[in-house]
Amino acid sequence: MLRTALDGLTVLDFTQIAAGPTATMLMADMGARVIKIESHEGELGRTLGPAWVGEDSALYHAFNRGKLGMSLDLKHPDSAAVIKRLVLQADVLVESMRPGVMARLGLGYEDLAALKPDLIYCSISAYGQEGPYADRAGVDGILQADSGLMSLIGTPNSAPSKVQAPVVDVVTGYMACMAVLAKLHAREKDGLGGHLDVSLMNSALALQQASLASFLCDGKLPTRIGSAAPYSAPNEAFEAADGWLMVAAYNGNRWPTLSMVLGHPEWIDDPRFASSAQRVVNREAMCAALTDVFHTRPVAHWLAVLREADILCSRVSDYNDVLAHPQIASNGMLVELHHPQHGVVRVPGFPVNSLEAAQTPYAPAPDNGQHSRSVLREFDFSEDEIADLLASNAMHCPEVELA
The missing domain is CATH 3.40.50.10540 (Crotonobetainyl-coa:carnitine coa-transferase; domain 1)
Structure with missing residues (x-):
């Protein structure tokens, strides 16, 4: 043991x-x-x-x-x-x-x-x-x-x-x-x-292995971007009607799936959002579009919808939530x-x-x-x-x- x-x-x-x-x-x-x-x-x-x-x-x-x-x-x-x-x-x-x-x-x-x-x-x-x-x-x-x-x-x-x-x-x-x-x-x-x-x-x-490796590669100092990951998008927290949720929908087919689930299929062909790298460059526009939708419903609604579609997501938990977490x-x-x-x-x-x-x-x-x-x-x-x-x-x- x-x-x-x-x-x-x-x-x-x-x-x-x-x-x-x-x-x-x-x-x-x-x-x-x-x-x-x-x-x-x-x-x-x-x-x-x-x-x-x-x-x-x-x-x-x-x-x-x-x-x-x-x-x-x-x-x-x-x-x-x-x-x-x-x-x-x-x-x-x-x-x-x-x-x-x-x-x-x-x-x-x-x-x-x-x-x-x-x-x-x-x-x-x-x-x-x-x-x-x-x-x-x-x-x-x-x-x-x-x-x-x-x-x-x-x-x-x-x-x-x-x-x-x-x-x-x-x-x-x-x-x-x-x-x-x-x-x-x-x-x-x-x-x-x-x-x-x-x-x-x-x-x-x-x-800081990931951040330092990026800096050593291109010499660009990282900037503070809140909850977001500098190397992928969307991979950050969004405000819903009653709290915050974290969403990671940057790889594979998850961005097109997210676009469909949120009722915006036009995002799939938007050149600004064509790849994770493009979404990183255009993060401000992407986040504004996503936030407009997430604001309309509570966190529990979005967690259920996104998990059903196999979109990685989580409530942004405080310690009271952690104590009640069934997996913990x-x-x-x-x-x-x-x-x-x-x-x-x-x-x-x-x-x-x-x-x-x-x-x-x-x-x-x-x-x-x-x-x-x-x-x-x-x-x-x-x-x-x-x-x-x-x-x-x-x-x-x-x-x-x-x-």
Whole structure:
């Protein structure tokens, strides 16, 4: 089963907010034992709200399900030795510090690979581990701007906009997880670990593969065109009598079919609309003609008519619509985490459905330091050693460790 494919794999997680936590969450979803190591104050992602689950943000719970929580002060002189003992029994380490920070703590790739040559060490940063911007910090919005992605979003006269969902962070997490899985496969053959360099900048550029390829081909800067696709038409949202619908009728026989369904067979022979490329050039006239028709009836009417004619279409949904979407319910994509203190927390689940058997239940995100003692016990630390770490404040855990 996919959800247990990484059983037996141990991952040390030194990441925060969204990109790194996405990568390690996916590994946990596939059965890895992920140990999330935070400062005593907790990672920054816990503070990013509203909304809140207890004292932590919903964002933190969304990206950290299924992990074990450990709290260490990495600047404490005893902490590096603790991490090095954990590394000896770990397979993967994922970190999202600025380049050079882990090395200054004595926990850089070279330090740890000397102890465990088959360790897979994945570094996630804004711009990469080398180069003129390597030491610059960056977050999702900064990279949406710096990578050119923000220049694509919005309407012709609108201010620059960003995707509200942190898409660069999330796709970076998926890239990092993919890289780790590939390296694990290679390690099966050569027995070697390695240092993976995953950046928000590269991931943001990968998101723009189509737009960048077009620019590299013809040198024409893309313009902001709202919901439309710059390479095909109609492939955009139209306003109906009571809302918006998205229509994609640019390929094959779908434009002639759409013209007939909407009662305008003359559009089929209109030279302005003879091909998708011509409709892109004459998009304004095409959209005006289509909107005049779509305005006359509600969204539900058009969805029924267009689907009957095999025209690709959808309601432009808000999250209330998403919660009621029958396919999302069928896919089991919105899952419940049962937290011992906060009850049920709902989040998006693992995005790949296993058709082999029932899905493995999801565990909630950990409280800060929740499993500090139990993790060290599993890694053969004695009770006296654990007590010393707590007494020196190198490690933190709750008075009563939750299950």
